[in-house]
Amino acid sequence: MRDPLAIDDDPAPLADVIAGGLTRVTERFDRQLASDLPAVATLVAHIERYRGKMLRPTLVLACGLAAHPEAASARGPEEFGALLHDGHIAVAAVCEMVHMATLVHDDVLDEADTRRRGWTVNHLSGNEAAVMLGDYLIASAFHLCSTLPTTEAAEEVGRASVTMCAGELLQLSHRQDLALGERTYFDIVARKTGDLIRASCRLGARQSGASDAVADRLGRFGLNLGIAFQIQDDLLDLTGRESVLGKPVGKDLEKGKLTLPVIHHLAHADAGTRARTLARLRAAGESESSRGLPDVLESLRATGSIEASVRRAAALVEDARAQLADLPDSPPRRRLHAMADAVIRRNV
Amino acid sequence: MRDPLAIDDDPAPLADVIAGGLTRVTERFDRQLASDLPAVATLVAHIERYRGKMLRPTLVLACGLAAHPEAASARGPEEFGALLHDGHIAVAAVCEMVHMATLVHDDVLDEADTRRRGWTVNHLSGNEAAVMLGDYLIASAFHLCSTLPTTEAAEEVGRASVTMCAGELLQLSHRQDLALGERTYFDIVARKTGDLIRASCRLGARQSGASDAVADRLGRFGLNLGIAFQIQDDLLDLTGRESVLGKPVGKDLEKGKLTLPVIHHLAHADAGTRARTLARLRAAGESESSRGLPDVLESLRATGSIEASVRRAAALVEDARAQLADLPDSPPRRRLHAMADAVIRRNV
Numbered sequence: 189m190r191d192p193l194a195i196d197d198d199p200a201p202l203a204d205v206i207a208g209g210l211t212r213v214t215e216r217f218d219r220q221l222a223s224d225l226p227a228v229a230t231l232v233a234h235i236e237r238y239r240g241k242m243l244r245p246t247l248v249l250a251c252g253l254a255a256h257p258e259a260a261s262a263r264g265p266e267e268f269g270a271l272l273h274d275g276h277i278a279v280a281a282v283c284e285m286v287h288m289a290t291l292v293h294d295d296v297l298d299e300a301d302t303r304r305r306g307w308t309v310n311h312l313s314g315n316e317a318a319v320m321l322g323d324y325l326i327a328s329a330f331h332l333c334s335t336l337p338t339t340e341a342a343e344e345v346g347r348a349s350v351t352m353c354a355g356e357l358l359q360l361s362h363r364q365d366l367a368l369g370e371r372t373y374f375d376i377v378a379r380k381t382g383d384l385i386r387a388s389c390r391l392g393a394r395q396s397g398a399s400d401a402v403a404d405r406l407g408r409f410g411l412n413l414g415i416a417f418q419i420q421d422d423l424l425d426l427t428g429r430e431s432v433l434g435k436p437v438g439k440d441l442e443k444g445k446l447t448l449p450v451i452h453h454l455a456h457a458d459a460g461t462r463a464r465t466l467a468r469l470r471a472a473g474e475s476e477s478s479r480g481l482p483d484v485l486e487s488l489r490a491t492g493s494i495e496a497s498v499r500r501a502a503a504l505v506e507d508a509r510a511q512l513a514d515l516p517d518s519p520p521r522r523r524l525h526a527m528a529d530a531v532i533r534r535n536v
Numbered sequence: 537m538r539d540p541l542a543i544d545d546d547p548a549p550l551a552d553v554i555a556g557g558l559t560r561v562t563e564r565f566d567r568q569l570a571s572d573l574p575a576v577a578t579l580v581a582h583i584e585r586y587r588g589k590m591l592r593p594t595l596v597l598a599c600g601l602a603a604h605p606e607a608a609s610a611r612g613p614e615e616f617g618a619l620l621h622d623g624h625i626a627v628a629a630v631c632e633m634v635h636m637a638t639l640v641h642d643d644v645l646d647e648a649d650t651r652r653r654g655w656t657v658n659h660l661s662g663n664e665a666a667v668m669l670g671d672y673l674i675a676s677a678f679h680l681c682s683t684l685p686t687t688e689a690a691e692e693v694g695r696a697s698v699t700m701c702a703g704e705l706l707q708l709s710h711r712q713d714l715a716l717g718e719r720t721y722f723d724i725v726a727r728k729t730g731d732l733i734r735a736s737c738r739l740g741a742r743q744s745g746a747s748d749a750v751a752d753r754l755g756r757f758g759l760n761l762g763i764a765f766q767i768q769d770d771l772l773d774l775t776g777r778e779s780v781l782g783k784p785v786g787k788d789l790e791k792g793k794l795t796l797p798v799i800h801h802l803a804h805a806d807a808g809t810r811a812r813t814l815a816r817l818r819a820a821g822e823s824e825s826s827r828g829l830p831d832v833l834e835s836l837r838a839t840g841s842i843e844a845s846v847r848r849a850a851a852l853v854e855d856a857r858a859q860l861a862d863l864p865d866s867p868p869r870r871r872l873h874a875m876a877d878a879v880i881r882r883n884v
Contacts, residue, residue, distance in 0.1 A: 289671075321705065323637075339683070349678070350675045354672065357669065361574075
């Protein structure tokens with residue numbers, strides 16, 4: 189499968205550096221999760237299939253390069269490669285591990301059977317093993333984080349993880365809430381998805397010795413990018429193709445999760461249309477089925493709600509890009525710029 | 537309810553110091569979990585009911601006092617109280633938070649409805665909220681840990697948490713395994729219960745500036761104590777009274793978990809008795825019922841398996857106490873000595 193976040197005009201030397209860095213991240217990831225217990229090793233081997241876009245590790249590395257004092261003067265893959273040290277790799281592995289833990293637990297919450305074209309852990313080994321495997325991933329992430337020389341990364345990852353769980357609990361408390369407003373939606377998404385991506389970017393920069401001010405800017409880049417990423421995920425759950433995504437569509441409707449296009453639609457439709465959509469959403473939630481998806485989608489298109497959400501994500505990407513303005517021009521900065529766009533152009 | 541770990545001959549000044557320390561731990565615990573989100577705050581408020589023996593925080597404080605260079609010369613509650621600083625309190629809150637997270641997730645795994653005379657989170661708010669609340673607790677524990685000046689506590693708690701999850705996964709892989717041997721049983725218990733108690737004792741000592749050698753000894757004290765504690769838990773699930781325990785008995789049989797008395801029995805019964813017990817265990821596991829408990833209990837008594845397990849726990853307590861031999865005599869050392877015994881004498 190072609191990398192959905194691949195960038196066509198990526199300068200070849202940098203692409204190699206990031207790819208090389210990601211290989212080191214994967215090795216660090218696997219080494220940290222290795223276990224002498226076959227019961228653990230089997231489950232860990234299974235979740236290697238979950239590895240997808242590696243968005244968070246890629247951002248750790250790219251922000252680490254872009255915020256590095258030598259980013260503008262480095263030439264060629266070797267000079268760029270030398271800017272990434274073990275701290276970047278460890279932080280990148282930690283962020284991916286925390287993310288994987290949420291995937292494993294999300295699948296339990298969503299009773300999902302498939303992810304990335306494979307069976308989920310809960311489907312194969314039961315909810316109990318999936319809950320514990322998620323815990324094993326979180327604990328391993330924090331353990332790895334605490335082997336760094338200072339507590340900075342552990343504190344940031346700890347804070348982001350707390351925020352993420354709070355976001356999940358907030359979302360859970362609004363399941364089947366057909367009155368969910370935009371403000372709460374964005375609060376949920378910023379916490380649930382945005383904050384760990386913010387932390388990934390921030391920590392990548394800090395590992396390169398960037399000042400707090402520069403790291404905060406990259407953090408804001410990540411937060412906006414993360415929210416845009418989630419909107420794109422929401423859009424793909426409505427408009428994506430199952431054969432391309434590798435997982436079923438319409439799950440949000442089925443689970444009673446209102447996403448941005450639906451919220452926009454309910455706020456802009458006339459009373460009659462609104463009542464019809466609400467009835468369809470209730471039916472989807474009650475029967476836990478996404479059969480009504482084509483009808484809902486048609487209604488969303490009629491109020492321009494798909495396009496409005498696409499524009500909203502694009503505006504967030506613009507805001508993210510604006511955070512890069514003060515960084516010196518460099519191949520990694522250009523890479524971040526292009527990645528921001530790829531996040532909302534992907535179809536998987 | 538009388539504190540099941542209370543010690544009759546506890547010198548009054550020290551009891552006050554520990555009680556005062558635990559109050560600070562509880563405040564730190566609550567402050568760390570506080571959330572501006574009502575959805576989170578409600579769930580957090582509920583698990584305050586889970587607070588039970590506070591074994592781990594008590595051990596952090598008692599080991600912190602016993603390993604303190606001034607333990608032998610301190611007199612009166614004020615002098616002892618001055619030996620406990622914010623680091624002890626934070627570490628104690630962290631250990632309790634990790635433990636609470638496992639309780640919340642264990643209840644999901646066990647489909648338990650009641651704990652400590654109240655409903656479980658999964659029963660009240662669903663498995664989804666319980667999974668996320670457990671994650672929130674783990675993340676909060678690591679976040680608090682990372683606010684300490686060095687990474688030592690975070691690393692130790694991280695390692696212990698990984699070990700604990702691996703132990704849970706090992707146990708899970710042996711559910712309904714009627715051939716489970718003593719060796720694997722002890723491996724499970726040491727990982728699942730012993731290691732966090734080991735870490736609690738070790739870190740309590742380190743917060744008092746104790747050497748690694750002294751901290752390791754107290755760690756070994758904790759590990760043995762933790763294993764003995766789990767054996768007592770296993771015994772109470774067989775011989776305890778529901779009205780005293782505040783939760784159902786016979787859950788281990790029902791869930792197909794072989795515990796020490798059953799393993800001893802199967803290893804020592806004659807072929808006919810063994811076959812009868814196996815049939816009963818299979819029936820209990822398949823019907824997920826503990827109706828066969830009285831029969832199983834009678835068989836266990838016939839092979840002296842209850843008594844053998846009691847002796848085994850007592851031997852572990854003796855080994856734990858032996859680790860205290862090199863510490864100077866002091867009220868906190870005497871408290872640890874007495875606590876070791878209380879762990880296996882409790883009926884709740």
